[in-house]
Amino acid sequence: MENIGAFLGFWERGAQKRSNFEETASRSVKRWASTTVFLSFFIILFIGSFLYWVNVSVFPGSLLREEIFASKSSEESLGECPEYFRWIHKDLEPWKHTGISREMLERAKAHAQFRLVIINGDAYVEKYKNAYQTRDVFTVWGIxxxxxxxxxxxxxxxxxxxCGDRPVVKKRDYEGANSTSPPPVFHYCGDQESLDIVFPDWSFWGWAETNIRPWNSILEDIKEGNKRTKWINRAPYAYWKGNPYVSIAREDLMKCNVTDKYQWKTRLYVQDWHKEKKQGFKKSKLADQCTHRYKIYVEGQAWSARAIGRAGSRYMQEKLKMKYVYDYMFHLLIEYAKLLKFEPRIPNEGKKVCAQKLASSQNGLGKRFMVESMVNSSSETLPCTMPPPFEPLSLKAFFENNEMIKRQVEMWEKDSWESLKFG
Incomplete structure (x- = not known):
């Protein structure tokens, strides 16, 4: 279930007033999501029975452009976006007063696998470095x-x-009176010590190398898997399966496995993806892993009650559905575009990409997952409405509460080891 943990990690980062499950999950989340904006703004005008999208972009030289897109009068919004969308405002704060210049963007090139340009609804990509597996390909596919x-x-x-595994823009490098503005780098991950602009990771559209299907399909698979065994009839242990060699936290987690000396009520398994691939991924299906009462996630969080498990399942089905993934991307890019102080341009080595050609260039599971996750028609509803930024005091309380919980857990850990040592 480690991949579900990664999905939840992204979306759980920002919730402030939620159920017990939501608060528990958000503690484990690092700094996710950001949106840089274009010195442009989107205004929704209701004129008669028609709804218009107005994008007014202001560039140096007093160049003013207006693009008006008419939408069907029958379109309706999903209402206000989930609470975690508020982190878009927070993540873009480093450029709130300065905007983003071309010089800042070009400094970000040193960290990037590729440059993405969107002009008049068309996408262009300039590649700089190879990404691990097909992360870059499926990220572009999602866009x-x-x-x-x-x-x-x-x-x-x-x-x-x-497209790497760890944040690349360190906050400490851009602090102080003589510091420069940080380069804007989109990434899959972040934390409180970094300034990366976090974006949904590639696996929402499938992870071909590990046979992880697109998120919409996974949600349905997990729903069916949960029906096979009632919670009360599942093994009364905390379960985790994955690659423990990619982080210190995971290596520490493996120390809590059951031994002849200690019974931690856990069942922890190492996932050998090379072996699993040779065997046709028969033992790595997420829907087949709903056999234990508790799940331990990448950051070390675990379900602690039956009610929390149910709340978590509902939250995943309702607040993490693919429509919200796309709406998060949409608002992130809208806000990012507003900050740009230059006019985007197609780079010399940039290549236009389209969905059909990209899908046809793939083979096997890669092609299958692209076909499975392809959007076949435009949305009949408008994006959800962005919530306002966090209030400074409430955000301060949020981080203080996180630190308090962290210290409490560390105290429990210390007491537990002491009791084993002298018990």
């Missing part, structure tokens, strides 16, 4: 699906994207 879902509504923009 192409967004353009198909909301055609003509994503503003012109230009960004740099890093």
């Amino acid at each position: 192409l699906q967004l353009l198909r879902l909301y055609p003509g509504k994503v503003p012109d923009l230009e960004l740099m994207f890093s």
